[in-house]
Amino acid sequence: MSDAYLALEDGRVIEARGRVPGRTRGELVFTTAYTGYEESLTDPSYEEQVLTFSYPLIGNYGVREERFESDRVHPRAAISHEFTEDVVEWLEDENVPALDHIDTRDLVTSIREEGAMKCGIAVGEDVTPADAEAELEQCKGMSEHVDIGKRVSTAEQTTYGDGNVDVALVDCGAKMSIVDSLVERNASVHVLPYDTTSEDLAEIDPDLLFISNGPGDPANFGAAQELVEENVGEVPIAGICLGQQVVARALGGTTEKMDFGHRGVNQPVRDLDSGQVVMTTQNHGYTVGEPGDQLDVRQVNVNDGTAEGLANDELDVITRQYHPEAHPGPHDSLGFFDDVLAMAGESQHVVADD
Numbered sequence: 001m002s003d004a005y006l007a008l009e010d011g012r013v014i015e016a017r018g019r020v021p022g023r024t025r026g027e028l029v030f031t032t033a034y035t036g037y038e039e040s041l042t043d044p045s046y047e048e049q050v051l052t053f054s055y056p057l058i059g060n061y062g063v064r065e066e067r068f069e070s071d072r073v074h075p076r077a078a079i080s081h082e083f084t085e086d087v088v089e090w091l092e093d094e095n096v097p098a099l100d101h102i103d104t105r106d107l108v109t110s111i112r113e114e115g116a117m118k119c120g121i122a123v124g125e126d127v128t129p130a131d132a133e134a135e136l137e138q139c140k141g142m143s144e145h146v147d148i149g150k151r152v153s154t155a156e157q158t159t160y161g162d163g164n165v166d167v168a169l170v171d172c173g174a175k176m177s178i179v180d181s182l183v184e185r186n187a188s189v190h191v192l193p194y195d196t197t198s199e200d201l202a203e204i205d206p207d208l209l210f211i212s213n214g215p216g217d218p219a220n221f222g223a224a225q226e227l228v229e230e231n232v233g234e235v236p237i238a239g240i241c242l243g244q245q246v247v248a249r250a251l252g253g254t255t256e257k258m259d260f261g262h263r264g265v266n267q268p269v270r271d272l273d274s275g276q277v278v279m280t281t282q283n284h285g286y287t288v289g290e291p292g293d294q295l296d297v298r299q300v301n302v303n304d305g306t307a308e309g310l311a312n313d314e315l316d317v318i319t320r321q322y323h324p325e326a327h328p329g330p331h332d333s334l335g336f337f338d339d340v341l342a343m344a345g346e347s348q349h350v351v352a353d354d
Contacts, residue, residue, distance in 0.1 A: 004121070031051065163186035166187070166221045207345070235341055251292050258306075280323070
């Protein structure tokens, strides 16, 4: 055990129990999930953020590598009311600072009322509040992390599965459960770097272009946006989370920063055609403001009315702001992957006879 301090953008400095030593900074966000801490901590969408768990006990079923969404922990630090030793040992191996014995209910309430905020963290023997405040002073806003895509994307093309539909998945920070969901439905998934060009894409000649989830401001993923602009109407296009925002920007829409984002596994979404409401898993701090003239809003968030699903049937474009693959979360929306692959199947390339 050691000392720990959390310095907040609102001027407060909170004392805590240190579990893993280190000094760091980032945007303070939260998740309401009470299971799935392994998935959350390995979700690339939390890059450059400090993750607070609202559920009081984190680690009560151990740490299982098969649940990981990527090959490392992405939040810069982790906060809980109490971490078990299993999680502490894991975070220590990952060199990720951790602190607990904090009233996370109060902390999450502050984020909901004041918005996601910058923070600084200092954990270790003889650290002081000034150490945490020094980290806070160096903290950047999420939109300032212009190279964030490079840090979470694959460095080279990797293919998963051997199915009858070729999916080009642009990795802007993709969760492995998205890849798994497509492979389970008999797709070959070609995971590509975030800065893939149309020339690179042409070598694959895919049946579907899929823009993944990822961290930060969609405005910093210009290469993916350009890829959509150059290929829309030529190949079916899908997107999840950041992917929806990138697609919207490519087709004339706008995006904007949210106060505290959508975090957790209980976000209600209404389908405007059927009227059905499903519960969804979400983790994003930006959203589509205006969808533009080429996209129709098909689903909205029940709580705040933001766009949760966009589509253009003529151009074969469909997106979701939430995570249909869940992990963790409800499985209400898994059918999205069936709809996407059906769209791709209907548009599969036909090779002419010689």
